[in-house]
Every structure is written in structure tokens, then in C-alpha cells.
Amino acid sequence: MRFGPRHHQRFEKTSETDIYLCGGGKFAGWLLENEMIDILKIKLNPLILGDGIRIFGTSSKEYQLKLMHNEVFNEGLSIITYQVNY
Numbered sequence: 001m002r003f004g005p006r007h008h009q010r011f012e013k014t015s016e017t018d019i020y021l022c023g024g025g026k027f028a029g030w031l032l033e034n035e036m037i038d039i040l041k042i043k044l045n046p047l048i049l050g051d052g053i054r055i056f057g058t059s060s061k062e063y064q065l066k067l068m069h070n071e072v073f074n075e076g077l078s079i080i081t082y083q084v085n086y
Contacts, residue, residue: 029057046076
């Protein structure tokens, strides 16, 4: 199944909770390109695993992030929450 803006609108209308995407890459980049991400939570873990996957694939969309919350846990783990402004 292909995911498009009309699917996103249907999910928004019928969902009783927020829509949550865990991960990144091409799909997250597509959502960003189509201005479908309102809140961005980034989990920063001080561990290097290798090259990894770009969080928004090859997206080149311009946007500004407004810091909403930064929660720091033991051992340096952080969850940073931003509002996305297009």
C-alpha cells in the first residue's frame, strides 16, 4: 500500500491518540517534505553504532525547530522534543 496525504488525513481524523513514527529514513523524510510532522522527539543516546541511517533520508525541506522539552536520564540519554515550524 502506498501512503499519501489522504491516508494521513484519514488517520488524523480517526485516531484517538497521536500518530507515532519510530525510526527515520525515507518515510520520515517524506513526511517532513509533505509537512506532516508537527512534533519531533529525538532520542540521543551516547553510543556510536556505525554509519546509521539519516533521520530524514535525503529530504532537503527547510524548517525551524522550537525546543519544547529536554529530558536527560542517567548515563547521558536525552529525549529532546521540538515543535516543527515550516
